[in-house]
Amino acid sequence: xxxxxxxxxxxxxxxxxxxxxxxxxxxxxxxxxxxxxxxxxxxxxxxxxxxxxxxxxxxxxxxxxxxxxxxxxxxxxxxxxxxxxxxxxxxxxxxxxxxxxxxxxxxxxxxxx
Numbered sequence: 001x002x003x004x005x006x007x008x009x010x011x012x013x014x015x016x017x018x019x020x021x022x023x024x025x026x027x028x029x030x031x032x033x034x035x036x037x038x039x040x041x042x043x044x045x046x047x048x049x050x051x052x053x054x055x056x057x058x059x060x061x062x063x064x065x066x067x068x069x070x071x072x073x074x075x076x077x078x079x080x081x082x083x084x085x086x087x088x089x090x091x092x093x094x095x096x097x098x099x100x101x102x103x104x105x106x107x108x109x110x111x112x113x
Contacts, residue, residue, distance in 0.1 A: 001018055001025065001085065001088050001089055002073075002089060003075055004079045004080045004081075004086060005075055005077070005079055005083070005089065006073050006074065006076070007023055007073070007074040008071065008072075008073060008074075008089070009064040009071075009072050009073075009074055010070050010071065010072065010102070011058045011059055011069070011070045011071055011072040012064070012065035012070055013066075013072070014056045014058060014072055014074075016052065018085075019056070020053055020056050020074055021052070021053055021092060022050055022051065022052060022053060023050075023051045023053060023074055023076055023084075023102045024049070024050055024051075025049040025050075025051065025080055026046055026047070026048050026049055026083065026085035026086040027071075028046045028085070029105060033047055033048045034047050034048070035085070039060070041094070045084070045085065046083040046084060046085050046086070049080060049081065049086060051076040051077065051078060051080065052076065052077040053075070053076060053077070054075045054076060054077040055074075055075045055076050056072055056073070056075075057072060057074075057075070058072040059071045059072060062099070067096040076100065080105055
């Protein structure tokens, strides 16, 4: 989640056969909603947010998942509500001097589900 309207994802997740049609936010345990520890009393954890997708913008240079530019933006039809379980993914600020000026021929890994 990069702001309250967009999610950053891999372009290979959105194809003609497997279109992204929904974004689920704040999910941890798919068997319960809200996610509450078993055996505990009252639980006031926020409920999962299910958002319909308005558009998926795939990088214009994307060709296949083994090549470069495997990145896309998902725009949701309605705005996400931030809470204890739904927060922005953060990138390092310039003052941390993250050295990645020439990304060509360098590896970077991003994970999530």
